[in-house]
Amino acid sequence: MSSLRFKAVEDAFKKKAVAVSAPAQLTSEYYGRDVFNKEQMIKYLAKETLEALTAVVEKGVTLDRDLANHVAAGMKMWALERGATHYTHWFQPLTGGTAEKHDSFIEYTGAPGSPIIEEFSGKLLAQQEPDASSFPSGGIRNTFEARGYTAWDPSSPAFIVDDTLCIPTVFISYTGEALDYKTPLLKSLNAVDKAATEVCHYFDPSVKKVFSYLGWEQEYFLVDDGLYATRPDLVMTGRTLIGHESAKNQQLEDHYFGSIPTRVQAYMKDLEFEGYKYGIPLKTRHNEVAPNQFELAPIFGETNLSVDQNLLIMAIMKKIARRHGFRLLLHEKPFAGINGSGKHNNWSLGTDTGVGLLTPGKTPEENLQFITFVVNILLAVYKNNALLKASIMTAQNAHRLGANEAPPAIISVFLGSQITAVLDKLEKSSSEEAIQMDAKQRMKLGIAKIPEVLLDNTDRNRTSPFAFTGNRFEFRAVGSSANCASGMIVLNSIVADQLALFKKTVDAKIASGISKEKAIFDVLKEYIKASKPICFDGNGYSEEWKVEAAKRGLDCETSVPLIIDAYTKAESVRLFENINVFSERELHARNEVQWETYTKKIQIEARVLGDLVMNHVIPLATKYQSSLLDNVYKIYQVYDKEKASKLSAHDTGIIEEISERISIIKSNLETLVEARKVANKIEGEKEKAIAYHDKVLSYFDVIRYNVDKLELVINDELWTLPKYRELLFIR
Ligand code: ADP
Ligand code: MG
Secondary structure, three states, X not given: OHHHHHHHHXXXXXXXXXXXXXXXXXXXXXXXXXXXXXXXXXXXXXXXXXXXXXXXXXXXXXXXXXXXXXXXXXXXXXXXXXXXXEEEEEEOEOOOOOEOOEEEOEEEOOOOXXXXXXXXXXXXXXXXXXXXXXXXXXXXXXXXOOOEEEEEOXXXXXXXXXXXXXXXXXXXXXXXXEOEOHHHHHHHHHHHHHHHHHHHOOOOOOOOOEEEEEEEEEEEEEEEHHHHHOXXXXXXXXXXXXXXXXXOXXXXXXXXXXXXXXXXXXXXXXXXXXXXXXXXXXXXXXXXXXXXXXXXXXXXXXXXXXXXXXXXXXXXXXXXXXXXXXXXXXXXXXXXXXXXXXXXXEEEEEEOOOOEOOOOOOOHHXXXXXXXXXXXXXXXXXXXXXXXXXXXXXXXXXXXXXXXXXOOXXXXXXXXXXXXXXXXXHHHOOHXXXXXXXXXXXXXXXXXXXXXXXXXXXXXXXXXXXXXXXXXEEEOOOEOOOOHHHHHHHXXXXXXXXXXXXXXXXXXXXXXXXXXXXXXXXXXXXXXXXXXXXXXXXXXXXXXXXXXHHHOOOOOOOOHHHHHHHHHOHHHHHHHHHOOOOOHHHHHHHHHHHHHHHXXXXXXXHHHHHHHHHHHHHHHXXXXXXXXXXXXXXXXXXXXXXXXXXXXXXXXXXXXXXXXXXXXHHHHHHHHHXXXXXXXXXOOHHHHHXXXXXXXXXXXXXXXXXXXXXXXXXXXHHOOOOOHHHHHHOO
């Protein structure tokens, strides 16, 4: 078996970069080629159809059957001309990732057996009923009708992958509950648009719409596919469950922004060509901090579209990696001891008039608007810090948070010194000092001027989970394999709720005769005081911060099953129901899914760990031990007892260490298996997940520790599993 490892290493070393030929055209010429975007719509849809469809997307007008028929006809023509033979409703179930079931365009013209044609009606475009009974629903579909529906999301354009027209859709139950991420995301975007637009009217009555923007930074690892194939843990769980750190890893900091290895460079090029065809504006690519870790990021865009593009690129990344002899690891912590992978979500709000609401302005009015949004976001994050954490928490991400440059599992906000100074000054000044009217009755801000380009927006405090970076907030706690929608739903919802409250409070003050500016200042001052506990610019790893954060009342829970609970706390239910994003029933159902997923992930890992120990580690440790015993025996045959004892000391030391470690590993594994059996019998999903966290996962570390120590003493020739140095440095 170890020969397989050496063969894989040898093969990997010989691999050359796959030749990637650049498209003959400029990027701008083929960009969006496989997307049914505005440009294509102009060509394939009648003018009235396009206008009606635009109204549906921009004004939320209901889509009627006639319009759907017209769009479907144009879309079909476009797709057939590009060689598509199938279509699918592309949706985002709670399993993570995306789901699709392909149907061919063919249809009989009459009775079965009659000639066939390519058919695609408005009905097929608008709604489908996939046989979806095996997607997680948290019980929603078991108690009601078992049916689930997908419905077209006209705000995200259709695209063609290979031979299939993919139509982005929401996925809901027969009774209308969301079974996906897109449905609540669209609702949260509506909610934040409505609330933010109303607040904007204090400053500019001409604003009609506020957009939520997202720019994700996707981190990932690439591992040679031959080496990957010989690691059952990577294949089955996406992470290494055992493996000693290699002597060199990221301590020299020589990988970050270093020159990109040639095989990887070819991969990235290939990936970008594909991405551009789908209209994904990929902008940056570079090595990340850990060996064999990389990142790509597009130019930010409207959140719904950006989420879809991220899901699509993750699927493409996987596919293209295979073409280059790599396997893509999107797991949040594939390797212990080095950086894990995140997906920083750069988020901001902007108006239809082109103003970035998180960009410091040029005029006092704009700056007051900027501060209003920043302060409301601060308070929203403070009040809902547990919920925001729940939105990004999974079994995988739990391994990443709190170690190797990832933010800790406590949500705080980094503002930087300039914004902090402005808020301090505002808090301490009287409203009269803060706003002065000049001769022409123009407002003047007495508070510190906010420079347009902030000096400290080059924040490299990577331990902050939620950092202000000049014109946006960067939500860094998001995991690399996650659907960005999960965090974006919560963020947009809590901000929507907070802005609505702000508006209500300010309006009440205005109604009582206070000027608008003073009312806004008074409320902001209160908010700044109230949200102080969430602001933290220091080291998120320090023990002092954990103590301090707890003192400040921030959520410090680290157990995933308990963190998830934040969704169904009374305050969260009120919030989501108020702004019509989730019903209480949906929240409970989704938590059930999360607990079940958590349990299954740990269950699979526990089994794989058991297999690795029993089928790889212990047999080869025993084999090595036996060869040492042989040697000792022979020494005693040749030399007298005293000399033999001296000469065999090294061997006997290792023989004993192997026995001791095997015995620790085995006894812990047995306890783990017992604990798993007990946990499996527990009825409630939450209780089961808690048992898996407290009673099963807790044995992983001690088993791993002893296995990794064995790796250090056992003859390398016998070791069957590729080591960290091979997985991380061969490319
Ligand atoms: P970093 O310095 O954090 O590595 P990058 O330039 O790699 O930054 O990525 C930052 C991401 O943030 C990009 O996707 C970029 O388009 C996005 N971004 C920039 N400005 C905004 C904004 N106002 N709102 C949302 N995202 C933004
Ligand atoms: Mg960043």
